[in-house]
Amino acid sequence: MAEQLIDLPPRGLALLHACQPQAREQIEALSDIVVASRIRRPALNILCSGDFGWDPQFVAGLVRKYSQGGRIAHVLFYLTNGPASRHWKEQNPDGFGSRIAPETFRRKILDDAPFRRSFQDLAARLAPLLVQIGRAGGQAGVVPQLEDNQSNRSFAAMVELVKKSLPPGTAARLGRNPCVGCWPGNEGRVPDDCFLEEHHHAASTDFTVEGGVVSNDGCTYAYPGEKPDFLPWLPLADLIGVQRHTGDMGSIFLLWNAGYQGLGHVSEPPDRRRYVVPTQTERKILIDFLRQN
Incomplete structure (x- = not known):
């Protein structure tokens, strides 16, 4: 049964750690907040590298939740974890490519043929979810690496491997989330058939990301009266x-939110982090934020 939904551009809460077992209660609460906002085009993103585990059945449940009542789910998948790779010498999550x-x-x-095949397997396991999203009338995006450390040539190779891994006719847009300057040799050219994802760490609105993705990932926000343990931060x-x-840019x-991802002054392994559940006050604030025109 269709609900009375609010017709706004696609938006939502980042759920990169959705598959982490210790975060299950929190993820359910955050996704409930997005549904309670009654926005027509709810969005979420999920890291699929294995750094936060992998639970396709749970992800399928999130897709169903975001597709209920006439909603149009926008789901973004990241195959590998660029930030983890930049800290490969330290204790970090054990996802694909995160320890090199x-x-x-x-x-x-x-x-490296075996490495390339393993990457293709990573992409191929998204196929049932992409089909589910398409059948529900939603839109899916696949980004080869979160905050990528790729040269233009290596990124092009990743895109081609993803294309070869998915069944013909699979409806998914491909995108790039470059992190130029984050590591020597990182480049940022976005192929014509890919969208751009930009991580924006300011209140300014001088960015020009058309038909792509924008997130404050890397710069958390503060609720009124709060001082986050994570830097940098901005008032919500x-x-x-x-x-x-x-x-407005389509x-x-x-x-x-760094705190919801279990991040603070010290970075702990994902299975040792504290995944706080939003309070009722935070729930109301987030619903109001998502409903802003």
Whole structure:
């Protein structure tokens, strides 16, 4: 049964860690908030590298939740984890490619046949979810690497491997989330058949991301009266204009919170983090934020 939905551009809460077992209660609460906002085009993003585990049945449940009552789900999948690779010498999540240096990853994705096949397997396991999203009337995006450390050549290789891994006719847009300057050799050319994802760490609205994705990932927000343990941060109210401008550009906005991802002064392994559940006050604030025109 169709609900009385609010017709706004696609937006939602970042759920990169959705498959982490210890975060299950929190993820259910955050996704309930998005549904309770009654926005017609709810969006979410999920890291599929294995750094936060992988639970396709749970992801399928999120897709159903975001598709109920006439909603049009916008789901973004990241296959690998660029930030983890940049900290490969430290204790970090054990996802695909997360424990090797960016230079090694670039070389292997170009020349190492077993590594390339493993990457294709990573992409191929998304196929049932992409079919589900399409049948429900939603839209899916696949980004080869979150905050990528790729050269233009190695990124092109990843795109081709993804295309070969998915069944013909699979409805999914491909995108790039470059992190130029984050590691030596990182490049940022976005192929013509890919959208751009930009991580925006300011209240300014001078960005020009058309038909892509914008997130404050990397710069958390603060509720009124709160001082986050994570730096940098902005008052949540400062991101209202960013969300609005993102929609005006025909792009998806994803609101990211370091605390919900278990991040603070010290970075713990995912299974040892504390995944706090939003309070009733935070729930109301987030619903109001998502409903902002």
